Amino acid sequence: ATKPKLYYFRGRGRMESIRWLLAAAGVEFEEEFIETAEQYEKLQKDGRLLFGQVPMVEIDGMVLTQTRAILSYLAAKYDLYGKDLKETVRINMYADGTLDLMLMIALAAFKPPAEKEESLALIVQKAQTRYFPVFEKILKDHGQDFLVGNKFSWADIQLLEAILMVEELNASVLSDFRLLQAFKTRISNIPTIKKFLQPGSQRQPPPDSHYVEVVRSILHF
Numbered sequence: 001a002t003k004p005k006l007y008y009f010r011g012r013g014r015m016e017s018i019r020w021l022l023a024a025a026g027v028e029f030e031e032e033f034i035e036t037a038e039q040y041e042k043l044q045k046d047g048r049l050l051f052g053q054v055p056m057v058e059i060d061g062m063v064l065t066q067t068r069a070i071l072s073y074l075a076a077k078y079d080l081y082g083k084d085l086k087e088t089v090r091i092n093m094y095a096d097g098t099l100d101l102m103l104m105i106a107l108a109a110f111k112p113p114a115e116k117e118e119s120l121a122l123i124v125q126k127a128q129t130r131y132f133p134v135f136e137k138i139l140k141d142h143g144q145d146f147l148v149g150n151k152f153s154w155a156d157i158q159l160l161e162a163i164l165m166v167e168e169l170n171a172s173v174l175s176d177f178r179l180l181q182a183f184k185t186r187i188s189n190i191p192t193i194k195k196f197l198q199p200g201s202q203r204q205p206p207p208d209s210h211y212v213e214v215v216r217s218i219l220h221f
């Protein structure tokens with residue numbers, strides 16, 4: 001069968017959570033990195049970007065856009081979306097929370113240097129005061145290895161991705177969250193994720209000035 005194909009910039013942005021989910025599910029995927037305005041405009045002209053935007057993923061004969069829609073499709077397809085609606089809505093709540101946090105980090109890359117440092121400090125603070133306490137309590141109350149049910153789900157993948165992303169900004173951010181520290185170790189050791197965390201995988205590095213310049217030049221902003 002043909003592998004899913006991802007169309008995005010050579011960087012994390014909104015596509016990174018899709019890379020994580022596919023990798024965690026053990027699904028090989030291809031990528032076309034959009035490096036020029038011409039590439040982007042051709043995708044638009046060919047009518048492959050519903051609202052003229054990326055991420056775009058070709059999978060199962062479909063051309064999908066809208067990050068959340070793609071993530072939901074993949075979570076359901078690879079049985080990472082709970083055993084019933086009540087578990088699925090919890091997975092959605094937790095995943096949306098981590099998506100909010102990660103998008104703040106992604107967008108901070110586009111702020112002017114002075115503002116950027118301040119935004120990142122605020123984001124770390126928000127992770128420590130809003131997001132991580134919530135997940136620490138969930139793990140405590142739920143008393144299981146995973147966030148929902150007692151099964152690995154999309155929510156666990158997103159939380160690990162978010163933890164690692166915030167640790168890149170402040171390495172000691174988990175110091176007050178004992179259960180999250182254990183969760184990070186547990187989930188990082190799931191074979192498919194362990195492999196994705198090794199150098200040479202399709203995981204993208206944190207955004208740098210080159211990435212910002214390329215995206216700005218393509219999106220003209």
Ligand SMILES: CCCCC[C@H]1O[C@@H](O)C[C@@H]1SC[C@H](NC(=O)CC[C@H](N)C(=O)O)C(=O)NCC(=O)O
Nearest residue numbers: 013014052053054055065066067068106107215219
């Ligand atoms: C994430 C930071 C990295 C780069 C900037 C990106 O962050 C975004 O929020 C914007 C981009 S991603 C690229 C941007 N895509 C979106 O905003 C998609 C939003 C959609 N709701 C989704 O979730 O997929 C884009 O194509 N814009 C062109 C334009 O709208 O005409």
